[in-house]
Amino acid sequence: MSEPVAKPKSSAALVQSRRNALRSYLGAYGFMAPAGVLVIIFFLIPVAIVLYLSVTNLASSNFTSDLAKMEFIGLKNYQTLLNDQFARKIFFNTIFYVLVTLSLFNVSLALIVSLLTTHIDRSAGFVFRALWILPRITSPVVYILIWKRMMAEAPFGILNQFNEFLGQPTYNYVATNPWVFVVVVNGFIGVSFGMIIFTSAIESIPKDLLNASLVDGSSRMQRIRYVILPLIRWPLLFVVTYQTLSLLTSFVEIQLLTDGGPGLYRTEVWSLTAYHRALSNYFGNAQWGYGSAFAVLLVMIGVVLAVIYMRVFRFDELVAEPRVEAL
Amino acid sequence: MIRKLCLTMLFALLLGLLAGLAVAQDSVSITVRCKASPPEEDWRCNNFAEVEAEVEADLGIDIDLNLIQDNAGWGDYKNEFVLASEAGEAPDIILSGHEDIGAWAPAGFIIPLDDVIPMHSEFDDIVPSLWDSHGYAGQIWGIPQDAEARPIFYSKLLLRDLGWSEDDIESLPERVAAGEWTFADMLATAEAAIDEGVIDAGNGWWHRPSNGPDFLYYYFGHGGEVLDMEGNLVVDSDALVATYELLGGAVASGVMRSDIIGVDWNEVWHPTVAQADTVLFAAGGTWNWPNWAINYVADKGGDEFLFENIGLTLIPAMATGNAITLTHPLTYMISSGSENPDVALALIAAITTPEHNNKHAIDSFHLGILNAQLESEAYANNRLLSSAHYMLDHTTALPNHPGWNAWSNAYFLGIQAVETGEADAAGAADIAIAQMQNELGDGIMVR
Numbered sequence: 001m002s003e004p005v006a007k008p009k010s011s012a013a014l015v016q017s018r019r020n021a022l023r024s025y026l027g028a029y030g031f032m033a034p035a036g037v038l039v040i041i042f043f044l045i046p047v048a049i050v051l052y053l054s055v056t057n058l059a060s061s062n063f064t065s066d067l068a069k070m071e072f073i074g075l076k077n078y079q080t081l082l083n084d085q086f087a088r089k090i091f092f093n094t095i096f097y098v099l100v101t102l103s104l105f106n107v108s109l110a111l112i113v114s115l116l117t118t119h120i121d122r123s124a125g126f127v128f129r130a131l132w133i134l135p136r137i138t139s140p141v142v143y144i145l146i147w148k149r150m151m152a153e154a155p156f157g158i159l160n161q162f163n164e165f166l167g168q169p170t171y172n173y174v175a176t177n178p179w180v181f182v183v184v185v186n187g188f189i190g191v192s193f194g195m196i197i198f199t200s201a202i203e204s205i206p207k208d209l210l211n212a213s214l215v216d217g218s219s220r221m222q223r224i225r226y227v228i229l230p231l232i233r234w235p236l237l238f239v240v241t242y243q244t245l246s247l248l249t250s251f252v253e254i255q256l257l258t259d260g261g262p263g264l265y266r267t268e269v270w271s272l273t274a275y276h277r278a279l280s281n282y283f284g285n286a287q288w289g290y291g292s293a294f295a296v297l298l299v300m301i302g303v304v305l306a307v308i309y310m311r312v313f314r315f316d317e318l319v320a321e322p323r324v325e326a327l
Numbered sequence: 328m329i330r331k332l333c334l335t336m337l338f339a340l341l342l343g344l345l346a347g348l349a350v351a352q353d354s355v356s357i358t359v360r361c362k363a364s365p366p367e368e369d370w371r372c373n374n375f376a377e378v379e380a381e382v383e384a385d386l387g388i389d390i391d392l393n394l395i396q397d398n399a400g401w402g403d404y405k406n407e408f409v410l411a412s413e414a415g416e417a418p419d420i421i422l423s424g425h426e427d428i429g430a431w432a433p434a435g436f437i438i439p440l441d442d443v444i445p446m447h448s449e450f451d452d453i454v455p456s457l458w459d460s461h462g463y464a465g466q467i468w469g470i471p472q473d474a475e476a477r478p479i480f481y482s483k484l485l486l487r488d489l490g491w492s493e494d495d496i497e498s499l500p501e502r503v504a505a506g507e508w509t510f511a512d513m514l515a516t517a518e519a520a521i522d523e524g525v526i527d528a529g530n531g532w533w534h535r536p537s538n539g540p541d542f543l544y545y546y547f548g549h550g551g552e553v554l555d556m557e558g559n560l561v562v563d564s565d566a567l568v569a570t571y572e573l574l575g576g577a578v579a580s581g582v583m584r585s586d587i588i589g590v591d592w593n594e595v596w597h598p599t600v601a602q603a604d605t606v607l608f609a610a611g612g613t614w615n616w617p618n619w620a621i622n623y624v625a626d627k628g629g630d631e632f633l634f635e636n637i638g639l640t641l642i643p644a645m646a647t648g649n650a651i652t653l654t655h656p657l658t659y660m661i662s663s664g665s666e667n668p669d670v671a672l673a674l675i676a677a678i679t680t681p682e683h684n685n686k687h688a689i690d691s692f693h694l695g696i697l698n699a700q701l702e703s704e705a706y707a708n709n710r711l712l713s714s715a716h717y718m719l720d721h722t723t724a725l726p727n728h729p730g731w732n733a734w735s736n737a738y739f740l741g742i743q744a745v746e747t748g749e750a751d752a753a754g755a756a757d758i759a760i761a762q763m764q765n766e767l768g769d770g771i772m773v774r
Binding site: 059060061062063064065080083084085148149152153156172175176258259261262263264279280281282283284285286287290 | 400401402403405406409412413414423424426427429430431433434436537538539586588589590591594595598725729731732733735736740743744746747749758761762765766
């Protein structure tokens, strides 16, 4: 008995099939185009420009916006950067700042606040979450001014005025423990982002799952450990990734609070150095080219970290078609 | 009839347009950007409004004057001018520190003024030494707006507590100027005040809490130079080490607090020094005085309180044996993008008179820039200005050089290192020199 032979597609069907495939591709790319254009204009082109600036000696003393007129100096800025006696210190400051702020506040405290406020009265939870959002929506200048007023040395600081009133010794808090305040000040801002994501994720867990765990006799802690946390895994990983990259590039609060000091770059982070070099200098003659070299390395670190996170956390699974659909 | 009427109207309209064009051709727009702290420094910009009509009458033109005064940080202020220049939107006149000539002249953002300065006799009377800080590459690039001295403020109140007589206190500026009372004496006095409980440790001497021009006079005071005869950047390692020994030693002996760098200017530094009851010696600038009188001790009597409790003197002699100070003149520069540089210069010339500069000098306690100001009644009768003008005879200035910011940032790193105890004086000098060499390469000579 002969094998059934597949009926060859007619040429018209083939053309139609190709058309459908093309339409499908065009549709997909069409939907992505607006976002793609934004990424090109606001990320890829600026990165390319900064990359180019980093191989020039552009400064206030020879400033031009004409790329063709800038003096190409190859990798000299990178050589200067690598020979800088404080580059290593600033790099490890950055790692320390990101790791500590991320782990203590942007993820852990955000998760704790979310869990607590979703396990109390709904309106009370809303009020507490609204309070935690205040640092995020307050202007950085005002926010840091409040911290400075609170922590200033005696007799100016509010906390030290309490100390004096109580007969306790006074402290110059920020100068003595600059990292504590850099992390806390930034952490309080960072909590709100994770808190919103985690809260919405917890609120969206089907109530029957939560009730079922209680019916099965789990305690609240067990329900958090074995039901809630596994179900908010993806939001958790997203917050870790996003906030890592966000902290890497944030410097405004540090600039306003300590400006990288006290002493020799004690709280200086990489992005603040790029700003100091390229955009802000008491005596003028900002080093745009040299500052761009710092910025390029920051972009490279960010891209590498993003790729590592996507691989380690298997983000492809997050965006994959649900298995029930694939059956 | 109607046709005639239409033609007449059209003719009248054309005449009107032509007349309007003629007027418009004589109207020039001048934008002036001034960095000034209100209210005491308002005259930096407002003086232009005072002379606008006079210059209009002299030149026979209508000036559309646009004054922009702000009090932004120096870094932002300077960057704005650089970006505006490149965008073709720079103001006609920019007021900034004279050291910006070192960056803006080679960039082509400002114009040289040698050929046009002689056209205005007002400039003939400018104190000759002030022109030194306005040169670059053999040309003059700006007109001095003001001068100042950066003195040591001393608390008369605390010196009295220490047992000084009124004669001792009032004669201190003279003794300092003569080189009789030196920096070592100042430190010894501060130590004595701490030992006797007049002040707390760390409050014997405060310098400024952030990078700035003042720090250079300690280096100059130890014989250091920033530029050689050919105008190249140099660093004298011996002077550098000696400077860091002085600063580190003051911290080690308890005269100065180790965290003075980083203290908030407005929240801590000014309010503390102005009260005169906490800090014995403070290195500041003459313009601090009206700021204190208005913002910090107005309730105690303002000027009168300050005269009663605070005095000012030159920086006492260090290794060179000469008392010094540093002047950081602000400078009116004319943008290369200005379409009417002659009008801009005429406006600057019109305010470079004793009458106009005195208003700024008196309100802001900046020193005069004209010889005639010294002879003017308003200036001579001003107790503050007359007590400080002699400091211009002892002054130094920053260099105008594109590499100055790298030099000064490295120098400041050494100061931070030695004051926080992260390095001794020799180590701090090594840090500073290594930083200079890394960033300036062949552009710095270590001596």
